[in-house]
Amino acid sequence: MNILTFDIEEWYIEKAHRGGRSYRYKQFDETFTKLIDELDRLQLKATFFCVGQLGKDFPEIVKKIAGRGHEIGCHSNMHTWLDKMDEATLLQDTKDAIKALEDVSGQKVLSYRAPAFSITENNKWAVSSLAECGIENDASIFPATRDFGGYPSFPCDVPCKVSFEGATLKEYPLGLTTVLGKKIAYSGGGYFRLIPYWFVNRTIENREYNICYFHLSDLIQEEHKLMSKADYEEYFKQPGTLKNRFIRYAKSNVGTGDAYCKLVRLLKEHAFVNIQVADKEIDWGIVQTINL
Numbered sequence: 001m002n003i004l005t006f007d008i009e010e011w012y013i014e015k016a017h018r019g020g021r022s023y024r025y026k027q028f029d030e031t032f033t034k035l036i037d038e039l040d041r042l043q044l045k046a047t048f049f050c051v052g053q054l055g056k057d058f059p060e061i062v063k064k065i066a067g068r069g070h071e072i073g074c075h076s077n078m079h080t081w082l083d084k085m086d087e088a089t090l091l092q093d094t095k096d097a098i099k100a101l102e103d104v105s106g107q108k109v110l111s112y113r114a115p116a117f118s119i120t121e122n123n124k125w126a127v128s129s130l131a132e133c134g135i136e137n138d139a140s141i142f143p144a145t146r147d148f149g150g151y152p153s154f155p156c157d158v159p160c161k162v163s164f165e166g167a168t169l170k171e172y173p174l175g176l177t178t179v180l181g182k183k184i185a186y187s188g189g190g191y192f193r194l195i196p197y198w199f200v201n202r203t204i205e206n207r208e209y210n211i212c213y214f215h216l217s218d219l220i221q222e223e224h225k226l227m228s229k230a231d232y233e234e235y236f237k238q239p240g241t242l243k244n245r246f247i248r249y250a251k252s253n254v255g256t257g258d259a260y261c262k263l264v265r266l267l268k269e270h271a272f273v274n275i276q277v278a279d280k281e282i283d284w285g286i287v288q289t290i291n292l
């Protein structure tokens with residue numbers, strides 16, 4: 001089973017943090033239209049995890065996604081990472097986001113992905129908060145170490161149930177592969193851009209479960225500038241050292257040139273479903289339950 005997902009926040013981030021530059025909006029609009037038309041041609045339905053503020057500030061985007069028959073999922077309200085929130089904040093943030101997305105899309109929002117896969121060992125309580133908000137499916141766990149967070153002790157990388165203090169979610173963790181003894185992601189973001197197509201393709205063929213994830217910015221060829229210390233610290237809430245800023249710079253730029261074509265090739269060569277469809281195909285009675 002291959003699941004196709006997108007995390008959508010670009011227009012909001014541009015408006016809230018980057019000054020609302022019109023050429024960036026134009027790039028997002030063009031890439032988005034190209035992508036959503038391609039999905040129609042290929043008769044593919046994806047899950048689009050959208051930030052709630054997109055529903056408020058750019059409702060036409062959410063309406064267009066829903067109108068083409070894709071699933072609207074929640075990607076937090078303002079792209080705040082969950083490890084920067086306490087329980088009360090996460091509850092409010094999720095309720096606000098779900099309301100904004102449901103009002104605009106007319107769909108019930110049941111699926112969630114935390115920005116930057118930020119459910120970790122330090123905020124397992126997020127599972128109960130999300131369940132309390134009506135979320136049933138989660139795709140926020142990155143079961144290995146990554147530069148921001150990750151959940152290296154999470155014991156599986158296939159669909160399972162996660163349970164915390166009586167609340168349970170159906171979990172779609174990120175699939176991983178092993179290279180030189182190290183677990184790495186291959187199916188989205190910077191990993192997808194960096195890794196050659198043949199390797200991604202072979203890994204997807206060899207695994208029974210894959211979940212692909214892309215941001216529009218992964219698919220736009222643009223020379224991102226090195227962020228200023230102040231911008232980096234405001235956005236990532238981490239020290240804006242030259243090293244940290246340079247790593248981010250390299251990750252934002254590598255492989256963006258051919259990422260869109262690589263994605264289209266992948267979509268043509270493999271069958272994909274969204275989380276809504278996957279949910280019906282998985283026998284949840286026999287999957288592992290992981291008590292966090």
Ligand SMILES: [Zn+2]
Nearest residue numbers: 007009115116
């Ligand atoms: Zn995101």
